[in-house]
Amino acid sequence: MSLHAALPFCLASTLLVAQAPAQPEGAAPARLIQEIGTRSELMANLEALCDDIGPRLTGSPSLRKAQAWAMAKLRAYGATNVHEETYDLGRPWHRGVAQARLLNANGLSLDVAQVGWTEGTKGVLRADVALLNVKTLAEFRAQAPRLAGKVVLVLSRPRAANEGREDVKAYEAELAKAWREARIALALLPSRKDYGLQDMAGGPSFFYQARAAFITREHANLLQRLVARGLTPRVEAELGGGFGHTRVQASNVVADLPGTDHPEEVVILGAHQDSWDLGSGATDNGTGTVVALEVLRALHAANLRPRRTLRVVLFSGEEQDLLGSRAYVARHAADLSKIQAVLIEDSGSGRISGFPDMKVEAWYAPLVAALAPAKSLGATEVPYGIIGGSDQTAFFERGIPAFAPIQDPLDYASHTQHSQVDAFDHVVKEDLVQGAQVMAVTAWGLLQCERLPHQAPKAEP
The missing domain is CATH 3.40.630.10 (Zn peptidases)
Known part of the structure; x- marks a missing residue:
């Protein structure tokens, strides 16, 4: 029994x-x-x-x-x-305008939605796209210089579990500091869904604190294909969401x-x-x-x-x-x-x-x-x-x-x-x-x- x-x-x-x-x-x-x-x-x-x-x-x-x-x-x-x-x-956080488009290639409007509890772009920004695909903090720090001022499509980022770290909060604090110092213009996070469906997340303790948006999987794939063919995508974007005063x-x-x-x-x-x-x-x-x-x-x-x-x-x-x-x-x-x-x-x-x-x-x-x-x-x-x-x-x-x-x-x-x-x-x-x-x-x-x-x-x- x-x-x-x-x-x-x-x-x-x-x-x-x-x-x-x-x-x-x-x-x-x-x-x-x-x-x-x-x-x-x-x-x-x-x-x-x-x-x-x-x-x-x-x-x-x-x-x-x-x-x-x-x-x-x-x-x-x-x-x-x-x-x-x-x-x-x-x-409290409120949503605002969220728009982006390619300035080269096919000039397509990109479907983006600002990550919750993040500061917006405070106006329109224009920047080249770079891809980020790293697993460790050391790898991120090595790539950080090329990310400054770029729109970064985040395919993967360092996580404590990747490095066997049990002090998750301390690890996230280290990574957040390194992220701020990289001076990335805008982070784009691919949606987990197909068929043009968006995704959403965010809160006071979320890793991304400013200038971050979800992008539909199909449009993320487009950016990756352009990079793979040797063309550097250039993007214009504006995120108007932000916080209340009190x-x-x-x-x-x-x-x-x-x-x-x-x-x-x-x-x-x-x-x-x-x-x-x-x-x-x-x-x-x-x-x-x-x-x-x-x-x-x-x-x-x-x-x-x-x-x-x-x-x-x-x-x-x-x-x-x-x-x-x-x-x-x-x-x-x-x-x-x-x-x-x-x-x-x-x-x-x-x-x-x-x-x-x-x-x-x-x-x-x-x-x-x-x-x-x-x-x-x-x-x-x-x-x-x-x-x-x-x-x-x-x-x-x-x-x-x-x-x-x-x-x-x-x-x-x-x-x-x-x-x-x-x-x-x-x-x-x-x-x-x-x-x-x-x-x-x-x-x-x-x-x-x-x-x-x-x-x-x-x-x-």
């Missing part, structure tokens, strides 16, 4: 309904599945979030509007203690559906409400946002009262290296032991097939039991593995059981994520409903079962 099979399973959940007798085992998950399947408000909410409010850059008025909308929805859905928790964002506070939205037996213990159901601004943020992460709202709505509508408190947290600053979730962990440092588990959805609208156990043996069996009522929905997988990259990471680093679902990829990574086509059109309704049902059933199981053990913290808060 494997260690997985030997672990005790989650205790059977008991349905607690006000002024009603206990329901048969499994009744609560079935009612949640039915409620979401027949009366879901997922698509209506997503359409309002994307088409009425739109892109939700952290620190922007549109995100503030979206957060007010979400708090009104949560109150209408029966949540209590609906409030915002703030943290210091620094100077520091601002950013916020997370927090709301509770109180538990009956252990209201001080919480299962956090979360998503990041912020988005990049090339599209309307439908799949990244409007879908996760409306799923969190829907699960709370369904619990309240079905008159289900869990043993523990369900806490919905809509984070901001996820796209800037988990600023909101890290701020939440820091703010609630004294209460982290009261978190039963964290569930975060952040991979588009694809159907959910299960959750990895985060390579923690003690979490496997409770997770299997919580997910069991979702078998009819096709969600049965609890593999040995880790999903990171979103707000669950901030909690997992502190040893808290924190899970993200395994989802059908659809066109999320290849097309919609961080691109200009992150729009309502790419959301599959039937899959989104199934995902909300699986999240609701899993959350219910974790709200009802025995306490999950915490692990030793993997990082300091």
Whole structure:
């Protein structure tokens, strides 16, 4: 018998309904599945979030509007203690003009988008193009003299992992200093996507701090072909994005559906409400946002009262290296032991097939039991593995059981994520409903079962 099979399973959940007798085992998950399947408000909410409010850059008025909308929805859905928790964002960033064109060869206009949280060009610049393809800091320093004043197409750059360095922050500081001293006129970063789709990244701690833009893969390939043929491309470019003059506070939205037996213990159901601004943020992460709202709505509508408190947290600053979730962990440092588990959805609208156990043996069996009522929905997988990259990471680093679902990829990574086509059109309704049902059933199981053990913290808060 494997260690997985030997672990005790989650205790059977008991349905607690006000002024009603206990329901048969499994009744609560079935009612949640039915409620979401027949009366879901997922698509209506997503359409309002994307088409009425739109892109939700952290620190922007549109995100503030979206957060007010979400708090009104949560109150209408029966949540209590609906409030915002703030943290210091620094100077907010705004987008501006972004344009570039070849001054020789075919004279084509180049599709560029300024990297977030970078200073712009402060006017039009004209410069020759050079290619950068290095792996180590020493290689970069050797090539730096030829990069001064150039538009540099960054095919690869030095990284701490390339040199076996564990002091990543110190390494990045060294590289940033060398980059500044190289006096590069403009960095162009090829998009990771095909078909003319853009890419986006950036935040206060991002490596590129000034004069950097993403360029579509096809146009990056054009520049490389010209260089390979012996022609030095010359580019004219202007980036007008920049920073506000004063520091601002950013916020997370927090709301509770109180538990009956252990209201001080919480299962956090979360998503990041912020988005990049090339599209309307439908799949990244409007879908996760409306799923969190829907699960709370369904619990309240079905008159289900869990043993523990369900806490919905809509984070901001996820796209800037988990600023909101890290701020939440820091703010609630004294209460982290009261978190039963964290569930975060952040991979588009694809159907959910299960959750990895985060390579923690003690979490496997409770997770299997919580997910069991979702078998009819096709969600049965609890593999040995880790999903990171979103707000669950901030909690997992502190040893808290924190899970993200395994989802059908659809066109999320290849097309919609961080691109200009992150729009309502790419959301599959039937899959989104199934995902909300699986999240609701899993959350219910974790709200009802025995306490999950915490692990030793993997990082300091």
